[in-house]
Every structure is written in structure tokens, then in C-alpha cells.
Amino acid sequence: MSVFIMGPSPMTSYSVMNPNVIEVNFAIPLQPGSYVLQVYTNYGQAKLVFSPFATLAVNGFPLNTKIGPGDTLTLSTSSFIGNYSGTLMSKTCGTVSSYMISQSLNQAKFVIFSDCQGDNQMYMHYQPEGSCQSADADIGGITFDATPVISSVDPLTARKGDTVTIKGKYFNIPNNPALPEISFGGVKADTVIKVANNILKAVVGAGASGDILLKNALNVSSTYTGFTFVDTAKKICPGSTITLTSNWEGIAICCGYAYYWQVDDGTGFKDLSDGLYYSGVHQRTLTISNIPSSFAGYKYRCLTNVVYSFTHTINFVNTFLTTATNHNWENATSWSCGTVPDAYTDVVIDGPVVVNINSNKVCRSLTLKNGASLNVLPGVHLTILY
Structure with a gap:
């Protein structure tokens, strides 16, 4: 048996693996081009033309670029023959999750689904239709990066x-x-x-x-x-001082102000004036000082030129202290605000604890958590408004 190869890369040797398989060795990696393999035996001769490729050009991406899931990768070469199948592979991860959407003699297009993060060792496995021969080609300068x-x-x-x-x-x-x-x-x-x-x-x-x-x-x-993040529900204690800032930046026009703070006390929004509780009513930031508990539920907003800011709502929240040694509702030091809750206060008791109520009390709302409970003396009432 004799084997001859004509093409761009010289053959150095060949081995007969079995009656049906011949292994051919080349001195250098296969280069793009046309090869003719001729096999001579005592019974006749056979000839096969094949065209491997070594490196694929990448279109649509500059060198040393990154691709990610959903990108289309276009590979070009002059060495594809007829119909063929192509699979993207990774030296790091194996088969790349992809789909070949089109092919021609010069070009193959793939949609990339996923690969190994940071992998820069991709290659294409190419096999002509009806052939047992295949070739691999490195895809240079491309790194898979799925970082959003x-x-x-x-x-x-x-x-x-x-x-x-x-x-x-x-x-x-x-x-x-x-x-x-x-x-x-x-x-x-x-x-x-x-x-x-x-x-x-x-x-x-x-x-x-x-x-x-x-x-x-x-x-x-x-x-x-x-x-x-703007927390528009202001959970405070009676007597607190807070600031509210418009989420819009205004510009003063002619003779007017850029900012007009307003309050809704339950009767609709109306403009504020600087005074006992308010300062900065025409500034981006409004200060409300020494807030009485009767302001519970008040809503504030700022008219900035022709746009209203977020609406802020005041709520008074008083939490029974888990460290309290006196478990009587009437004891001011047992509460987070340092005062006994009133009709404008949302009460939170986080257990396990039993709070004693020894006299009639009222609160706006009551939340009991983690096994907390109340011990109300006979004849005593706790009124919960909401």
C-alpha cells in the first residue's frame, strides 16, 4: 500500500491502523487549502479531495472582544466545502451552547446561548456532510463574558x-x-x-x-x-424633628419660587407657610420640628415648577422594649419613644413578653409579634382605633 498527499502542508508519515483506517501525520498543522489524498493498493487506487482550515476570521467583533449570551457570532473562511455541520466548542468547557442559524461556503453564523464565564479558548468543529473527516479551527481574540x-x-x-x-x-x-x-x-x-x-x-x-x-x-x-430609595412613610416619635426633600430639582421662574411645600391634614392639600412647625417651605428641603402626635396621617408633597414630588406620610410608631424590666403599659421607660402611646400612635409589641394594662388605654393600631400578649385587668379597656 502506498499513500500520497498533495497540498499546502507536507506529510511526514502514515500508518495503517486496520484494513479500513489510515492515519496520516503532517510536519506542521494543516493550512487552509485543497488537499488530495491518493491511496494505492494491489487492488487499485482511491482518491479523496478535502479542505481543512486552521484559523477562522471573526466578523462583527473587533479582536480581543467579548461576546455574551444572545450575541450572533459570524465566522468566515475560504475553506468550507459544500454542506457541513459546525459546532462551537470550548477547550475549557466542552460543547458551547449555541445554534448555527446559517451557513455558506465562506461563512457560518451562530447564536451564542452560554459558555464558561471568561473562556477565551473557543473553536469550531467542522465536518462536511457525508464525510467521516472533520477539522477544528481556533477562534482567536474572542472571550465569552456573560456579565450583565x-x-x-x-x-x-x-x-x-x-x-x-x-x-x-x-x-x-x-x-x-x-x-x-x-x-x-x-x-x-x-x-x-x-x-x-x-x-x-x-x-x-x-x-x-x-x-x-x-x-x-x-x-x-x-x-x-x-x-x-425614598421611604415615604415617616415612622417617628412625638416631638421629633424631620426633614423632607423633594425628589425633583426646581428652577425659580420670574417672580415665583421653585418649591412650594404642601400639607394634607385630611381636608386636602394646601400651601404651607414658615412658622411654629415648618421652615424651608420654599426650599427643596422642608424641616418639620417638634411634631405633635396629632400630626399622625398628615401627608406632605412639594410642587416643583409643574411637577409634584413623592408624597410623604407621617406615622407615629412606639415599640415596647424587649429589654424592659417593667412590663406595665403605663410605664413610659418601657417604650421606644420614652412616652406612653396615645390615640395617634401605632403600637408594636415584639415577644415573647406579656404586657400588663392596668388602666383604660387607647392607641391607633396594635401589632403583636413572636408570642407577645396582653394582660388586661378586669374592667379595664384597650381601645384600638384602626
């Missing part, structure tokens, strides 16, 4: 229940229905909705100011800085 890219967040200031729109890429993984996880300041969003592959809407939960974190189904995450 957040390009915009709107709005960057939000309250519990507000919907925030997040745009970017690599949020959703093709063929994977799992939605990304999103948190605001470390607090998980109540709901995440997919609008499009690169657009999400997230409903803010309890929330906190800080970074927005987005983690996709490949468990890769990224952050977006600058989020501000």
Missing part, C-alpha cells in the same frame, strides 16, 4: 411599589426561561418582568439606597450605582 451590562436605569429614585426600567444586555439567556434576580440596596425586588431581551422592569420592594444588583441565569452579576 446595565446601560440605563429609570428612575434612579424610587419608593416601595414603584416600577424601575433597566436597559442593557446579557440579562436574559436564550433557551433559559429563568428571569434575572434584581435587588435595590441589597433588598430583593418584589417583581421582575421581561419586556424584551435587553429590557427589564422591576418593582421595588422594601428597598434601600445603594447599588442595584442584577444577576442573570448563568449566576453572573453586575451592579449599577446611584440608586436612592
Whole structure:
């Protein structure tokens, strides 16, 4: 038997593995081009033309670039023959999750689903239709990176229940229905909705100011800085001093003010004036001082040019101290506000503890948690308004 190879790369030797298999060795890696394999035996001869390739050009991406889930990778070469199958492979992870969407003699296009994070050792496994021969070609200069890219967040200031729109890429993984996880300041969003592959809407939960974190189904995450959570339910003690800031920045026009703070005391919103409790009624930040408990439920907003700010609501919350040694409701030092709750106060008792009520009392609301209970003396009443 004799074997001859004509082509760009010289053959150094061959081995007959069995009557049906010949192994051919080359001095250097196969180069793109046309090869002719001729085999001579005592019974005749056979000829096979084949065309391997060594390196694929990448279109649509600059060298040393990154690709991610959902991207289309276009590979070009002059060495494809007829119909063929192509599979993207990784020297690190094995088969790359992808789908070949088109092929021609010069080009193959793949949609990337997933790969190993940070993998830069991708190659294409190519096999002509009806042939037992195949070849591998490195894809140089490409790194798979599934890190989500957040390009915009709107709005960057939000309250519990507000919907925030997040745009970017690599949020959703093709063929994977799992939605990304999103948190605001470390607090998980109540709901995440997919609008499009690169657009999400997230409903803010309890929330906190800080970074927005987005983690996709490949468990890769990224952050977006600058989020501000506004807690519009002001839970305070009677006599407190607080500040409220408009989430809009205004511009003074002509003879008017940029900011007009308003209050709704149950009779509708009306403009405020600086005085006993209020200062800065025409500034972005309003100060409310020495707030009496009768302000419970008051709502505040700021008219900034022609836009209203978030509405803030005052609530008085008094919590029974878990460290209290005196368990009588009437003992002021047993409460977080240092005062006995009144009809405007939301009361919270976190157990396990038994609180004694020795005289008639009234509160706005009552929350008992973790085994907390009340011991009400006979003939004594606790009135809960809400």
C-alpha cells in the first residue's frame, strides 16, 4: 500500500491502523487549502479531495472582544466545502451552547446561548456532510463574558411599589426561561418582568439606597450605582424633628419660587407657610420640628415648577422594649419613644413578653409579634382605633 498527499502542508508519515483506517501525520498543522489524498493498493487506487482550515476570521467583533449570551457570532473562511455541520466548542468547557442559524461556503453564523464565564479558548468543529473527516479551527481574540451590562436605569429614585426600567444586555439567556434576580440596596425586588431581551422592569420592594444588583441565569452579576430609595412613610416619635426633600430639582421662574411645600391634614392639600412647625417651605428641603402626635396621617408633597414630588406620610410608631424590666403599659421607660402611646400612635409589641394594662388605654393600631400578649385587668379597656 502506498499513500500520497498533495497540498499546502507536507506529510511526514502514515500508518495503517486496520484494513479500513489510515492515519496520516503532517510536519506542521494543516493550512487552509485543497488537499488530495491518493491511496494505492494491489487492488487499485482511491482518491479523496478535502479542505481543512486552521484559523477562522471573526466578523462583527473587533479582536480581543467579548461576546455574551444572545450575541450572533459570524465566522468566515475560504475553506468550507459544500454542506457541513459546525459546532462551537470550548477547550475549557466542552460543547458551547449555541445554534448555527446559517451557513455558506465562506461563512457560518451562530447564536451564542452560554459558555464558561471568561473562556477565551473557543473553536469550531467542522465536518462536511457525508464525510467521516472533520477539522477544528481556533477562534482567536474572542472571550465569552456573560456579565450583565446595565446601560440605563429609570428612575434612579424610587419608593416601595414603584416600577424601575433597566436597559442593557446579557440579562436574559436564550433557551433559559429563568428571569434575572434584581435587588435595590441589597433588598430583593418584589417583581421582575421581561419586556424584551435587553429590557427589564422591576418593582421595588422594601428597598434601600445603594447599588442595584442584577444577576442573570448563568449566576453572573453586575451592579449599577446611584440608586436612592425614598421611604415615604415617616415612622417617628412625638416631638421629633424631620426633614423632607423633594425628589425633583426646581428652577425659580420670574417672580415665583421653585418649591412650594404642601400639607394634607385630611381636608386636602394646601400651601404651607414658615412658622411654629415648618421652615424651608420654599426650599427643596422642608424641616418639620417638634411634631405633635396629632400630626399622625398628615401627608406632605412639594410642587416643583409643574411637577409634584413623592408624597410623604407621617406615622407615629412606639415599640415596647424587649429589654424592659417593667412590663406595665403605663410605664413610659418601657417604650421606644420614652412616652406612653396615645390615640395617634401605632403600637408594636415584639415577644415573647406579656404586657400588663392596668388602666383604660387607647392607641391607633396594635401589632403583636413572636408570642407577645396582653394582660388586661378586669374592667379595664384597650381601645384600638384602626
